[in-house]
Amino acid sequence: MIVPEVLTKYNYGEWKIYMKSYLLGEGLWDIVKGIESKPEDPTSPEFKSWREKNAKALHAILISCEEEMLSSIQKRDSAKDAWDHLALMSQGRTSPIGEENMAEDAVPVTRYRALYQAAFWGDWKRTKSLLDDDDGNVSSSSSLITAILLPSWGTVLHVAVSAGHLNLVEKLVDMMTPDTISTITRTCPISALNLAARGGFTKIAEVLVKKNIYSLEIPDDTFGLIPVATACRSGHKDTTRYLYAVTIKETLIQGDRKCGATLLNNAIAYEMYDIVIDLLSHFPRLAIAYDYGGWTTIRVLASMPNAFPSGGLYTTWQHWIYSxxxxxxxxxxxxxxxxxxxxxxxxxxxxxx
Incomplete structure (x- = not known):
């Protein structure tokens, strides 16, 4: 083999090093990088030399890719095009996790990186293999289940939720305790349910709520909003309506009533008037409360003239009356x-x- 391991979705960084070394040794790197460009005259000796080198370089790249990666470049006839396309496909697939960002744990840094990548791409088989203990079982108390893989992404569950992988989330939740799916920390200040609300993943939210209904009451540390307010603020109507149906209403008026006011004002802004009417029927004082951005309901309504007949387009006689x-x-x-x-x-x- 040219490289120790063929190219997959997860090992581009390592594969590139070995592949470049081989191409340099064979005198083919200039072809791949475009330094030695394709001659215009197909009858010239230079063109014949370039064609042979290009074929060798392309062949080396093709036989060093697994099936899924190969399918994306097998119709390309330029080694440079194939190389550039693989690099483009792999952008963002190499985890940005660095050793300085890892939790202080006995688990090697490379395992965190691999777990992050597997969860990000929804690969349950690889995720499970990385979570398995020496006996091939995944424990709810496993350090990898609760480890913060990256401060900005959180645990393996956070990664799966953020990427919208329902099947992976279901399998992870099955092996976790209710407390572990709702825990937030200083380095990960948002719950998995709040992430699902932010992304508008209603089915994922249902899975998380079924496991731990109390996660509906946990606010994020950024805006202090509970999941239903987060979903409404993000404009996800289906997710908002589901979360509103299962959230204890009194949670919305705790403290400074910011969660309730945020839900109310954004429900108005996104024209979810069923929620607006129900909220105000239970808590009329929300109409004069401030939301997370310092807005009141009156100010929101004033910014939406088209919500009222007088703020819409006028007919001829209406224009005459207003004039x-x-x-x-x-x-x-x-x-x-x-x-x-x-x-x-x-x-x-x-x-x-």
Whole structure:
């Protein structure tokens, strides 16, 4: 074999080193890198030399790839094109995990990296083999199950959820305890359910809630939002409606009512008026609460004129009526009876208290 291991989705970095070494030794690297370009005259001796080298380099690359990678380049007739395409395909597949970011654990860094890649691509067979202990079993207390593979990605479950791999999530959840799927740490400040809410993965959210219903009440450390508010903020209507149906409503008004206000305001913004009506029927004071961004419901409504008939497109007679309506200038407004205005505001606030 030219290389110790054929190219797969997971080993491009190592494969590239061995492949480059071989091509350099055979005098073919300049062909692959395009330094020795294809001559224009097909009858020249230079063209014949290039064609032979290109064929050798392409052959070496083709026989050094596993079937899935081979299928993506087998119709290419240029070694450079094949090489560049493999590099493009493999961008992002090499985990950005560095040793300085790894949890201090006895498990080798290379195993964290491999586990991250397997989970990211939804490869259950490889994920399980990496999680298996010496007896071929996966324990819920395994250090790899709960290890933070990368601070910005979290555990193997976080990686699988973020990538939207439902089947992999189901299998991982089956081998985990309820506590382990909802734990957040300083280096991983968001729960798996909040990630599913952020990505709009309703089916994954159902799996996680079934395992631990209390994860519905766990806020993230970034905005302090529970999953249903996160889903609504991200505009995922199906996920929002599912999470709203299973979330204990009183959770939304705990503390400063920020979660409830965020849910309400974003439900208005994304026209989920069924949720808006239900929320306000239970908690009318949410209408004057501030969401995570400091917005109130009145401000949200003011920014959506098309939500009201008068804010839409007018017919001819409607334009005529509005053209005849009186318009106040700044002097008129400043002369209004502020005592009456303050009295009206007090009445409004008293209604919600």
């Amino acid at each position: 005849c309506a009186p318009i106040y200038n700044e002097k008129d407004i400043s002369s209004l009876d502020m005592g009456t205005t303050n009295k009206d505001q007090s009445s409004i606030e008293a209604f919600y208290i």
